Amino acid sequence: MSPNNSENKTDQYRRKFLSQSAAVAGLAIAPGLVLNQVAHAKSDSDKASSANRWGILIDTNKCNKGCTDCVTACKTENGWGSVDGKASSETHSSKEQQAQWIRKVTITDKQTGHVQSLPLMCQHCETAPCVDVCPTGASMKREDGIVQVDKHICIGCRYCMMACPYKARSFIHEKLELQKATAPRGIGTVESCNMCAHRVDKDQNPACVEACTKAEHSAMIFGDLKDANSAISIELKKHGGEQIRADLGLNTGVRYQGL
C-alpha cells in the first residue's frame, strides 16, 4: 500500500464519519423543529417577528353568496358598524363614510353571467402604498407583515385612504365611546383591518376566518406565508392564489383562488 493510498483511505474514513455524524445531528434537530412548529407559541412578551408573514387565502368558489358571517364577526370583534339590526354608533356619517373594515363584494362576468362573491379587506401589502404616503409614520407595517394604523400618531389627513387601491380604509368622523379594549378607535383617525393583530398575537385566527370555518364554508385559510409547512403555504403551492391588482406589484398578504 503506497502512503498516498493510505492517505486517501483516511480521507474516506473522515468523510464517512462526518456524513454520518451530520445525519445524526439532522435527526437531533428535526424533532426540535417539529416541536417548535406545533407549539408555535408566541408568549405575551415576544415581539412580532419577521420570521413570520401572516396571510389569508380566500377561495371564492367556497364563499357563499348570501353569507356575511365574516363581516358580522369582524364587527362584533372590533366594535364597528351595526350588528343584529342595532343602529351603528356612527350616526352622523353617511353610509359611504361609515367604517368598513371588511365588506362583501359581488362580481358578475358580463359575458358568461358568472357571479362571484368575495370578502374584501386590507390586503396587507408587502410594499403598502398607505405606509409610503403617511406623513407621520402612523400607517405602518409590523415585522410580521400586518399593516395597521397607529392611531396615537395618526393626524387624520387621509392620504392613506387615497393611496389604497382596495378602498380598505375608512375615517371616523364622530366621537365614539365604549370601544372594545382590543380595538381602540376614535374621532379623527383612519382605521382598517389589522388582521385581528390582538388575536394573532395569542395564536388565534382572525375573527373572519374563525366565523367562516364555523359556518362550515371554510373559504378562508389564515397562516404563515413564510412557513412552507403551514396550511396556507401548502394550499398556495398546490393550487396557487391570485392577488387582486397583481399588476401593482404590491405582494399582498391576502390572496384569492377562483377569481
Add this chain to the structure above:
Amino acid sequence: MMSLRQFAKHLVVLVGLTALPMLSTAGDLGPVPPKAKMNASDTTKCVEPIGDMRKNHMEFLKHKRDETMREGVRTKTHSLVECIDCHVTPNDKGEFARIGDDEHFCSSCHNYAAVNVDCFDCHSDLPQGAATKNPHLNKLTAGGTK
C-alpha cells in the same frame, strides 16, 4: 431688652401667623381618587410604587402603547386596559363614573390639575363588560359633566 414674658408673647403671635395660611387651605384636600379594586400584589399596591406612578404614569403608558401597538408585545403591566379594569370601580349603587366626572379615577386628578387627556377619544373609559352590566349606563352616556 425684651423680657422673657414679652418674648413668649411674640413667639405665640409668630406661630399663630405662620399657621394662618395652613388653616385657610385646610378645606381643600386636593383630588380624591377612588380606591382601586385590589392591590397589584401582597407587597406592592400598584404595578409601580405609588409616588412613581403619580409622577411617571404617562411615561409608562406611552412606552407600553408603542410596544404593544407597533411590536405586538401583549404583557399586561403598564397597559391602559389593566389600569381601567382595576381603578375604575362602581359606586354603592353600581354606577360607573365616566371620564370627565370628578369621581372617575383619571378625571379625579386631571380635572383638579386641569390637564386634558385624549386617551379616551379611542379607548373605553370603563372596564370591559361594565357597559353591558350597568343598568344606569343610559343616564351616564352624557360623557361626564366637564
